[in-house]
Amino acid sequence: xxxxxxxxxxxxxxxxxxxxxxxxxxxxxxxxxxxxxxxxxxxxxxxxxxxxxxxxxxxxxxxxxxxxxxxxxxxxxxxxxxxxxxxxxxxxxxxxxxxxxxxxxxxxxxxxxxxxxxxxxxxxxxxxxxxxxxxxxxxxxxxxxxxxxxxxxxxxxxxxxxxxxxxxxxxxxxxxxxxxxxxxxxxxxxxxxxxxxxxxxxxxxxxxxxxxxxxxxxxxxxxxxxxxxxxxxxxxxxxxxxxxxxxxxxxxxxxxxxxxxxxxxxxxxxxxxxxxxxxxxxxxxxxxxxxxxxxxxxx
Numbered sequence: 001x002x003x004x005x006x007x008x009x010x011x012x013x014x015x016x017x018x019x020x021x022x023x024x025x026x027x028x029x030x031x032x033x034x035x036x037x038x039x040x041x042x043x044x045x046x047x048x049x050x051x052x053x054x055x056x057x058x059x060x061x062x063x064x065x066x067x068x069x070x071x072x073x074x075x076x077x078x079x080x081x082x083x084x085x086x087x088x089x090x091x092x093x094x095x096x097x098x099x100x101x102x103x104x105x106x107x108x109x110x111x112x113x114x115x116x117x118x119x120x121x122x123x124x125x126x127x128x129x130x131x132x133x134x135x136x137x138x139x140x141x142x143x144x145x146x147x148x149x150x151x152x153x154x155x156x157x158x159x160x161x162x163x164x165x166x167x168x169x170x171x172x173x174x175x176x177x178x179x180x181x182x183x184x185x186x187x188x189x190x191x192x193x194x195x196x197x198x199x200x201x202x203x204x205x206x207x208x209x210x211x212x213x214x215x216x217x218x219x220x221x222x223x224x225x226x227x228x229x230x231x232x233x234x235x236x237x238x239x240x241x242x243x244x245x246x247x248x249x250x251x252x253x254x255x256x257x258x259x260x261x262x263x264x265x266x267x268x269x270x271x272x273x274x275x276x277x278x279x280x281x282x283x284x285x286x287x288x289x290x291x292x293x294x295x296x297x298x299x
Contacts, residue, residue, distance in 0.1 A: 002201035013136030013153025044266035051270040061275040066214035070283035073248035075214035078126040083133040100184040120163035127245040128159035155193040211280040214248040
């Protein structure tokens with residue numbers, strides 16, 4: 001899992017670099033997210049279950065659940081993916097400082113909210129995150145060699161931080177006089193970024209498991225929250241809200257978690273989910289609290 005946290009960003013970054021040679025256009029976020037879940041499928045089995053909706057969906061949303069069976073504790077992450085703009089626009093090179101995530105201000109049809117608002121308002125206990133896909137050539141550019149968070153093929157960011165930046169941009173566009181804020185640019189958002197290892201390879205004792213337990217992922221994310229918060233004017237309410245969401249849920253008094261995964265294959269179709277869900281299972285027990293997971297694939 002820790003090797004994957006290192007190699008997957010390189011794979012995705014290099015793949016994005018190759019889109020310049022495609023006659024059919026660019027890779028979409030959905031393609032990169034499919035690669036991400038496909039890479040995790042290599043670990044599918046008793047410790048990792050992937051559930052897909054029973055209907056084809058268009059979107060880059062992904063839910064990650066980290067579940068410790070013995071304690072019933074679970075951390076739930078809701079992820080929205082966005083990709084970096086291409087290096088060329090109408091065959092003209094785009095200045096690295098101007099490369100941005102164009103779709104951050106996407107507003108779905110018939111929706112009163114921008115997509116970033118819906119993500120930031122994800123209902124508890126979900127902790128909302130962005131997953132940014134970047135070209136490897138951008139990550140390697142000398143512009144990002146300065147002191148600051150490392151840019152890679154896959155970066156994460158707290159949705160609360162990104163939402164604040166986009167809100168400032170929208171308010172500036174409506175103000176009198178109007179001003180243009182470049183808050184969708186990688187160069188501006190870099191201060192909020194952190195690496196995939198925060199959720200796939202947190203430090204601490206995994207107790208022999210092959211996937212990370214919820215409490216270690218929670219502690220890792222809180223560390224990133226504190227680091228990225230330095231110099232940012234976060235409110236007390238924002239800090240409290242994130243800390244509440246980062247605390248893994250506990251099981252019911254009888255030790256059975258309310259959303260126990262049923263017995264069955266490690267990769268399955270599930271009509272109860274709206275987006276792909278990857279569940280990391282640790283703290284397995286010898287009783288019926290632990291589902292029996294086979295390595296067969298359903299669907």
